[in-house]
Ligand SMILES: C[C@@H](O)[C@H](N)C(=O)O
């Protein structure tokens with residue numbers, strides 16, 4: 048299966064929330080996201096890496112317009128569960144490389160990350176799936192990130208490839 | 213857009229690697245995944261949540277059969293870059309809920325996480341995209357996790373839904 052890029056998508060309307068050191072016990076993630084669903088907050092990326100201790104961090108992205116509402120929900124969560132801290136950051140742009148066949152091409156993610164590193168763009172968050180690799184960068188680096196990735200994958204594009212700036 | 217579940221996928225042939233406290237500077241992720249691509253390691257999920265300090269953790273999943281090879285690459289990375297520790301864990305099963313329209317249904321992830329919590333199954337890693345939510349659990353809880361999720365989403369399934377056990 049040849050790797051084919053079908054698009055690069057930029058979203059600068061999001062903010063991210065990180066819950067630090069929440070108890071790594073069954074039911075905690077269910078509790079947090081049920082509280083958010085109750086007030087109809089649309090969550091985009093949810094990212095939790097693995098740890099060794101009894102605590103874990105969970106990051107997620109929301110629409111920037113929902114930040115105030117989410118902060119209220121997080122205050123409630125902090126009162127009801129042990130959480131070290133919650134921090135918010137709206138200085139972000141999500142840039143995603145979309146394409147088929149990524150799974151079987153080990154170098155695609157490496158090339159995308161390297162293309163950002165070459166432009167001195169720091170990757171603040173990463174999430175991947177079979178058809179998409181998403182990186183969070185600073186908001187004012189969104190366009191620069193799209194251009195860097197476009198340059199790297201220009202040879203792999205479909206006929207009518209459109210960089211989504 | 214109605215939310216429709218098209219499948220639940222279980223993969224018990226993976227292991228995960230977590231690189232703790234790597235420098236959160238441009239180019240680091242590119243370096244790590246280029247080293248892995250060089251020896252043709254197929255990486256599945258890559259997950260990095262956000263932090264506040266100058267260090268960050270990166271977790272990724274590989275095929276269990278590649279663990280020895282990956283450990284060699286990580287030894288090289290530990291020598292060339294500051295990394296606090298790298299740990300490996302092959303006691304994992306990845307269970308994914310696949311379906312269209314997740315993005316605009318805030319409660320889908322909450323319901324999936326809650327269905328695992330109800331069965332006392334701990335979620336060790338999380339990664340989401342528009343069409344898929346993946347959770348890593350212990351290897352011997354893989355089937356139990358699929359059954360719990362199937363029970364929760366039974367009403368949402370397509371006509372010819374097949375739980376992939
Ligand atoms: C941290 C959180 O994901 C917890 N491990 C849970 O299962 O809900």
Ligand SMILES: C[C@@H](O)[C@H](N)C(=O)O
Nearest residue numbers: 170236238239240241
């Ligand atoms: C930690 C790693 O992702 C780093 N921030 C980078 O940009 O490569």
